[in-house]
Amino acid sequence: MDQKLASYLELLRFAIDDAHPVPECIKDVNWHELLEFATKHAIIGMYIPVVLMKKEKLKVEDFMGNKPSDEDVMEWVFEDYRLRKRNTQLFEQTTKAAEWFFQNGFRNCILKGQGNALMYPDPLMRSTGDIDIWLEGSRDEILAFTKKFYNRPHNIMHVDFPMFKDTMVEVHFYPSRLFNPYKNKKLWAYFESLGDSQFDHYVTSADGKYKFPVPTNDFNLFFQLDHIFRHLIYEGIGLRQLIDYYYLLKKCHREGFSDEEKKKLISLLNKFNIKKFSRAVMYVMTEVLGLEEKYLYIAPHEKEGKFLLNEILEGGNFGKYEQRANDSLEGVEGHVKRFLVLEKYKLRLLRHYPSEAIWMPWRDLREFYNRKSKERKEKKEEEQSNKNTSSTKD
Numbered sequence: 001m002d003q004k005l006a007s008y009l010e011l012l013r014f015a016i017d018d019a020h021p022v023p024e025c026i027k028d029v030n031w032h033e034l035l036e037f038a039t040k041h042a043i044i045g046m047y048i049p050v051v052l053m054k055k056e057k058l059k060v061e062d063f064m065g066n067k068p069s070d071e072d073v074m075e076w077v078f079e080d081y082r083l084r085k086r087n088t089q090l091f092e093q094t095t096k097a098a099e100w101f102f103q104n105g106f107r108n109c110i111l112k113g114q115g116n117a118l119m120y121p122d123p124l125m126r127s128t129g130d131i132d133i134w135l136e137g138s139r140d141e142i143l144a145f146t147k148k149f150y151n152r153p154h155n156i157m158h159v160d161f162p163m164f165k166d167t168m169v170e171v172h173f174y175p176s177r178l179f180n181p182y183k184n185k186k187l188w189a190y191f192e193s194l195g196d197s198q199f200d201h202y203v204t205s206a207d208g209k210y211k212f213p214v215p216t217n218d219f220n221l222f223f224q225l226d227h228i229f230r231h232l233i234y235e236g237i238g239l240r241q242l243i244d245y246y247y248l249l250k251k252c253h254r255e256g257f258s259d260e261e262k263k264k265l266i267s268l269l270n271k272f273n274i275k276k277f278s279r280a281v282m283y284v285m286t287e288v289l290g291l292e293e294k295y296l297y298i299a300p301h302e303k304e305g306k307f308l309l310n311e312i313l314e315g316g317n318f319g320k321y322e323q324r325a326n327d328s329l330e331g332v333e334g335h336v337k338r339f340l341v342l343e344k345y346k347l348r349l350l351r352h353y354p355s356e357a358i359w360m361p362w363r364d365l366r367e368f369y370n371r372k373s374k375e376r377k378e379k380k381e382e383e384q385s386n387k388n389t390s391s392t393k394d
Contacts, residue, residue, distance in 0.1 A: 004033070005037075005313060006025075007023070007025035007028065007029060008029075008034060008037050009288055010023045010025050011023060011025060011026065011029060011034070011047065011050065012043070012046055012047070012239070012288075012289070013288065013289060013290045014026075014050065015046050015047055015049060015050050015055065016046055016243070016246070016289065016290075017289075017290045018056065020290055022058065022062045024064075026050075026062065026063055026064065026066060027063065027064035027065065027066045028066065029066060031051060031068045031069075031072040031075075031076070032072060032075065034047060034051075035047075035075055035076065035079070040238065040316040040317065040320075040321050041238040041239035041240055041312075041316055041317055042127035042129075042238055042239075042240040042317040043127065043238075043239050043240050043243060044076075044079045044083065044127060045079075045080075045083050045120075045122070045124075045125030045126060045127060046125070046243065047076075048076060048079065048080050048083075048125060051068050051072070051073070051076045052073065052076055052077065052080065083124060083125060083126075083127065083128075084124040084125075086128050087114075087117060087123065087124040087125075087126065087128055088124065089166075089167075090113070090114055090117075090128050090131070090167065091114050091117075091123075091205065091209070091210045092210070093131060093164050093167050094110055094113060094114045094131055094210070094212055095210045095211065095212050097110075097131055097133055097163065097164075097169055098110060098133065098212040098213060099212075100163070101133065101135060101171075104145070106135040106136055106137060106142070106145070107135075107136040107199035107200070107213075108133050108134060108135050108136065108199060108213060109133070109134045109175075109198045109199050109201070109213045109214060109215060110131070110132070110133055110134075110212050110213060110214050111132040111133065111134055111172065111175055111215070111223070112129075112132055112224065112227065112244065113128075113129065113130070113131055113132055114131075114210070114212070115203065115212070115214035115215070116224075116244045116247070116248070118203060118205060118206075118214075119244075119247040119248060119250075119251050120247055123205065123206075126240075126244075127240055130167065130168045130169065130170050131164075131167060131168070131169045131170065132158070132170045132172060133169060133170070133171055133172060134172040134174070134175050134198070135171055135172065135173070136195055136199055138173070139173040142159070142171060142173055143159060146159055146161050146171055149161070149163075150162060156177065157172060157173060157174055157176070157177050158170045158171055158172040158173065159171050159173075174187075174188050174191055175191055175215075175223050175227075176191075176223055176226045176227050176230055177230060178226070178230070178272060178356060179230075179233060179234075179356045179359040179360060179363055180273070180355050180356055180358075180359050181359070183272055183273065183355065186271070186272070187226070187272060190268075191223075194219055197216055197219070198213070198215050198216060198219055199213055200213065201213055201214060201215065201216050202214075217248075217251065217252045217255060217257065218252075218257075218261055218264070218265065220248055221248065221249075221252060221257075221265055221297070222265060222268050222269070224241075224244065224245055224248060225245070225269075225274065225277070225278055225281065226272070226274065227241070228241045228242070228245065228281065229274050229277050229353075229356070231318060231319070232277075232308070232311060232349075233349060233353060233356045233357060233360065234360075235315075235318055235319035235322075236311065236314075236315025236316070236318060236319020236320075236322050237311070237312055237315065237317075237318065237319070238312060238315065238316045238317035238318065239312060239317075240317060242281070242284055242285070242288075242289070242312065243289070245281060245285070246285055246289050246291055249285065249291060249295045249296070249297075250291075250295055252295075253294065253295045257297070262297040262298075265297055266297065266298055269298070273353075273355040273356070274353075275298070276301065276304055276352070276353070277304070277308075277353060278298055279298055279299060279300055279301035279304060279305070280300075280301055280304035280305045280307065280308040281305075281308065282296050282298055282299065282300040282301070282305070283300035283301055283302055283304065283305020283306070283308070283309075284305055284308060284309055284312070285300070286300055287300070287305065287309075288309060304352065307352060346360055346361075346364075347360075347361075
């Protein structure tokens with residue numbers, strides 16, 4: 001890791017940990033480049049209290065002559081305003097979505113999103129995304145209902161439901177998945193067995209304005225870890241999801257998480273082959289974010305943790321900034337050759353997480369085939385349409 005990235009991470013630790021002293025790197029940080037890094041990982045809100053001097057005990061002299069310029073401040077002020085406005089809007093929409101589906105006969109549960117935002121010291125500082133809502137019922141029942149309003153394509157896990165013009169709602173049949181089909185079948189059975197306790201677990205925002213169902217702490221610890229794991233295997237993951245987990249761990253400790261509950265969680269991790277990954281996450285929690293050992297439910301793994309951290313820093317939020325894959329494709333021509341080269345690149349995960357990574361080529365091959373079939377069908381329909389148009393003119 002180069003010095004610039006190390007300084008960004010040290011400043012992040014200072015931003016979220018009140019006990020951490022002001023780091024010396026603050027005197028050398030380029031505030032615009034920090035904004036670019038924060039954007040890459042969808043964690044702008046974490047740095048705002050530092051840049052705008054809202055963090056308690058932070059003084060002008062702590063910047064050691066590197067206080068943000070007026071231009072820097074304006075960039076961050078705009079992001080502060082945008083985040084607060086967008087989060088306020090999303091809290092309103094999340095509440096409406098949960099109420100609407102409940103009124104239409106579907107108990108439900110908000111996954112991640114604004115449920116996670118409520119764990120933050122300032123709920124309006126979490127970078128926002130879509131609304132993910134898990135509905136009670138079978139895939140067929142849910143699709144039959146959603147098609148009454150929007151006939152949108154769906155995947156194995158959810159269907160898009162554009163009930164708001166500026167926010168996509170993802171209606172989930174299942175909260176998450178594994179790529180290993182044998183493990184995935186058991187995972188979905190596990191989710192279904194705990195549905196009742198999740199659909200009836202409501203939380204209310206501190207100001208009392210918003211109320212909606214979210215997962216229980218024990219469910220969330222496993223589900224969100226699997227969510228991070230799935231995205232790492234499929235596309236990549238950024239720091240926002242790790243910070244979500246950081247605040248979840250602190251919440252569980254604050255509200256009480258017994259040794260017996262920890263044992264049950266570790267048993268689940270073993271069952272679904274993600275125990276090693278959980279230890280990598282614990283390494284990032286302690287070594288990067290500064291979380292104390294008392295908040296952990298399993299011991300960190302240094303080697304796996306360093307690998308995970310490198311993947312995080314390379315890919316950014318959901319792997320959108322990943323360049324290594326593009327580099328491996330440079331000069332490679334032809335769809336099949338490019339597909340094979342890309343699959344070879346993805347197999348770097350095989351020695352770390354074989355139970356999942358080994359299934360990725362089959363999944364990607366199916367997607368590749370489906371995409372090409374769709375393109376051929378659309379081309380054929382277009383040719384037929386042009387032919388019909390030409391015949392009409394004649």
